[in-house]
Amino acid sequence: MSILVVGSIALDDVETPFGSRKRALGGAAVYFGLAASYFTEVRLVGVVGSDFPSSHVDLLAARGIDLAGLQTVEGETFSWGGKYGYDFNARETLYTHLGAFADFQPAIPERFRKTPNVFLANIHPNLQLDVLEQVERPALTALDTMNYWIERTPAELRAVLERIDILIINDSEARQLAGEPMLRKAAARILEWGPELLVVKKGEDGAVTFTRESIFAVPGLPLDSIVDPTGAGDSFAGGFLGYLAATGDRSPEALRRATIYGSTLGSLCCEAFSTEKLTDLEPQEIEDRFQEYKRLTHFEHSPFLLDA
Amino acid sequence: MSILVVGSIALDDVETPFGSRKRALGGAAVYFGLAASYFTEVRLVGVVGSDFPSSHVDLLAARGIDLAGLQTVEGETFSWGGKYGYDFNARETLYTHLGAFADFQPAIPERFRKTPNVFLANIHPNLQLDVLEQVERPALTALDTMNYWIERTPAELRAVLERIDILIINDSEARQLAGEPMLRKAAARILEWGPELLVVKKGEDGAVTFTRESIFAVPGLPLDSIVDPTGAGDSFAGGFLGYLAATGDRSPEALRRATIYGSTLGSLCCEAFSTEKLTDLEPQEIEDRFQEYKRLTHFEHSPFLLDA
Numbered sequence: 383m384s385i386l387v388v389g390s391i392a393l394d395d396v397e398t399p400f401g402s403r404k405r406a407l408g409g410a411a412v413y414f415g416l417a418a419s420y421f422t423e424v425r426l427v428g429v430v431g432s433d434f435p436s437s438h439v440d441l442l443a444a445r446g447i448d449l450a451g452l453q454t455v456e457g458e459t460f461s462w463g464g465k466y467g468y469d470f471n472a473r474e475t476l477y478t479h480l481g482a483f484a485d486f487q488p489a490i491p492e493r494f495r496k497t498p499n500v501f502l503a504n505i506h507p508n509l510q511l512d513v514l515e516q517v518e519r520p521a522l523t524a525l526d527t528m529n530y531w532i533e534r535t536p537a538e539l540r541a542v543l544e545r546i547d548i549l550i551i552n553d554s555e556a557r558q559l560a561g562e563p564m565l566r567k568a569a570a571r572i573l574e575w576g577p578e579l580l581v582v583k584k585g586e587d588g589a590v591t592f593t594r595e596s597i598f599a600v601p602g603l604p605l606d607s608i609v610d611p612t613g614a615g616d617s618f619a620g621g622f623l624g625y626l627a628a629t630g631d632r633s634p635e636a637l638r639r640a641t642i643y644g645s646t647l648g649s650l651c652c653e654a655f656s657t658e659k660l661t662d663l664e665p666q667e668i669e670d671r672f673q674e675y676k677r678l679t680h681f682e683h684s685p686f687l688l689d690a
Numbered sequence: 691m692s693i694l695v696v697g698s699i700a701l702d703d704v705e706t707p708f709g710s711r712k713r714a715l716g717g718a719a720v721y722f723g724l725a726a727s728y729f730t731e732v733r734l735v736g737v738v739g740s741d742f743p744s745s746h747v748d749l750l751a752a753r754g755i756d757l758a759g760l761q762t763v764e765g766e767t768f769s770w771g772g773k774y775g776y777d778f779n780a781r782e783t784l785y786t787h788l789g790a791f792a793d794f795q796p797a798i799p800e801r802f803r804k805t806p807n808v809f810l811a812n813i814h815p816n817l818q819l820d821v822l823e824q825v826e827r828p829a830l831t832a833l834d835t836m837n838y839w840i841e842r843t844p845a846e847l848r849a850v851l852e853r854i855d856i857l858i859i860n861d862s863e864a865r866q867l868a869g870e871p872m873l874r875k876a877a878a879r880i881l882e883w884g885p886e887l888l889v890v891k892k893g894e895d896g897a898v899t900f901t902r903e904s905i906f907a908v909p910g911l912p913l914d915s916i917v918d919p920t921g922a923g924d925s926f927a928g929g930f931l932g933y934l935a936a937t938g939d940r941s942p943e944a945l946r947r948a949t950i951y952g953s954t955l956g957s958l959c960c961e962a963f964s965t966e967k968l969t970d971l972e973p974q975e976i977e978d979r980f981q982e983y984k985r986l987t988h989f990e991h992s993p994f995l996l997d998a
Contacts, residue, residue, distance in 0.1 A: 399871075420995065421994075421995070468871035469871070563776035563777070564912075564913070564914070564915060564916065565912045566912040566913060566914055567914065567915075569912070584895065587892065587895040587896070587909075587910075588895070588896075588907075588909050590909065590912060592912075596985070597912060597986055598986065598987075598989070599896075599909035599910070599911070599912070599986050599987060600909060600987070601895075601896050601898065601907035601908060601909040602895075602907070603907070604872075604873045604874035604877070604898060604900075604905060604907070605872070605874060606872070606874055606875065607872060607875075608872065625994065628994070629994070635989070635990065638988075638989040639989055639990070639991075639992070639994075641989075642989055642991075643994075665995035665996055666996065668995055669993045669994075669995055669996055672991060672993070673991060676989070676991050677904070678905055678906065678907050679906075679907060679908070679987050679989075680946075681906070681943070681946040681947055681949075681950055681984070681987075682943065682946075682947070683947075683950075683980060683981060683984050684947070685977045685980070686729075686933065686936070686937070686947070686951075686977075687728065687729070687973035687976055687977055688973055688974065688977055
């Protein structure tokens with residue numbers, strides 16, 4: 383089943399200890415869409431300026447992403463400049479130029495309105511609500527947000543949380559949103575507000591998913607090299623929701639596998655600059671990385687102290 | 691098979707957001723010894739001052755810990771004061787009074803010298819070497835250290851690393867020791883220097899063990915409440931090495947289970963102040979926590995993208 387993503391499309395300037403890229407393809411909807419495209423049909427809604435290279439449009443189209451919801455307006459594309467040191471969990475934002483994104487009003491094309499799965503990437507909660515008004519009873523809705531909205535628009539954010547199934551945010555955002563330093567308690571509180579599933583991304587330290595009944599955690603896979611972690615969180619969301627959308631399976635076992643597919647796409651994303659790694663993956667490469675997570679985490683229990 | 695531990699015994703003053711303790715039993719050898727005592731016979735070598743309460747000695751003896759190597763000298767016991775905020779991975783040291791520990795010269799009692807397993811807790815690398823000179827061909831030797839020795843005595847530390855089997859340190863120490871920000875590369879470098887196994891503790895974010903052939907990682911178990919994380923790393927080491935010592939098994943599967951027993955004892959330690967949780971655990975409680983790690987991390991692979 384197809385998935386609709388609404389969010390940013392960007393041209394990023396990125397510096398890391400290993401190199402840099404200027405005006406590289408980026409944005410939450412782009413990373414999400416590319417990652418999810420390995421699992422299912424992706425429909426994208428977003429906005430770019432008149433400076434957006436047609437080669438980037440071609441690249442998205444080549445992954446089968448339906449761009450009927452791509453608006454092009456006069457002016458500049460949203461642009462983000464960031465710098466990483468050796469601690470890739472921390473980054474410095476050099477600038478944010480909203481450009482065309484400042485006045486973004488998501489318009490969902492008629493033929494996208496019955497898309498069964500919807501991902502609302504990090505935008506103003508009122509715009510996220512507006513998208514939910516335009517779509518028709520999706521089977522699965524998921525949301526990302528950030529500290530900016532948690533601090534500035536808490537009521538609007540709570541309103542949209544009441545209407546979605548899955549919240550995908552990072553560790554510090556989860557604690558901040560709940561006003562609770564212990565992650566397990568923070569998760570319990572957030573799950574009372576609407577979502578049935580909370581996915582907490584921890585960067586290099588993996589991810590944890592909480593339902594009201596259980597917790598699943600995956601550690602970070604130590605990589606030989608991290609080239610550029612930009613977009614890893616949105617790639618995680620793309621792998622996670624792409625798998626759920628493709629299978630239509632929301633069993634506890636499927637949610638665990640979705641967390642591994644999310645980690646898989648997130649970790650692959652980090653191995654090259656910008657979207658370079660996400661544009662021509664082989665299915666075998668994705669499954670091999672999934673298996674690597676299995677080898678990384680697998681153990682058998684034998685109750686030693688009770689047998690002894 | 692029994693295990694010998696050489697390291698600090700302390701009286702700690704600890705403050706957390708949830709309460710405080712004055713002159714509470716602490717020290718690396720104590721946490722390690724208590725945790726390991728659930729698996730095998732523990733022999734302890736350390737020093738205390740004349741102010742050390744006999745009730746603490748009784749408590750260690752009650753866990754079956756052999757205290758033939760416990761020296762008592764005139765003066766004050768080593769004492770550490772620390773304060774935690776809501777981020778339990780960070781802590782502030784308020785003071786360190788070395789006291790009796792300043793002139794500690796480990797003297798291994800005659801009947802301890804053939805102990806088959808040895809854990810050298812965090813002390814001066816020259817003292818760690820001195821212990822290795824006193825024991826007779828142990829089957830398994832493991833070492834902890836800290837940034838202080840990595841910075842001040844790098845040559846001495848490298849000398850002792852050449853002679854041990856397992857290095858157990860935290861994340862930032864591993865990167866600092868190797869002079870390499872990527873953990874996987876740092877591990878590869880450290881394993882060239884002698885140890886056959888590197889155990890990297892990541893606090894709330896779990897642990898990763900590296901051999902030359904494979905990597906095993908366990909995520910942090912989100913706890914309902916963390917009361918006091920002091921000693922969690924040494925309790926981890928106690929569970930880890932206690933299991934290996936008890937089984938004599940160093941297969942890859944055993945090393946994975948040891949990592950889970952380490953995580954189990956480390957996480958239990960955090961649930962009460964000082965050593966309060968480690969003094970009267972039931973075997974069932976330890977095995978239940980082990981099973982909790984299994985439920986937390988278990989997933990099955992089905993190669994979705996290749997079947998599709």
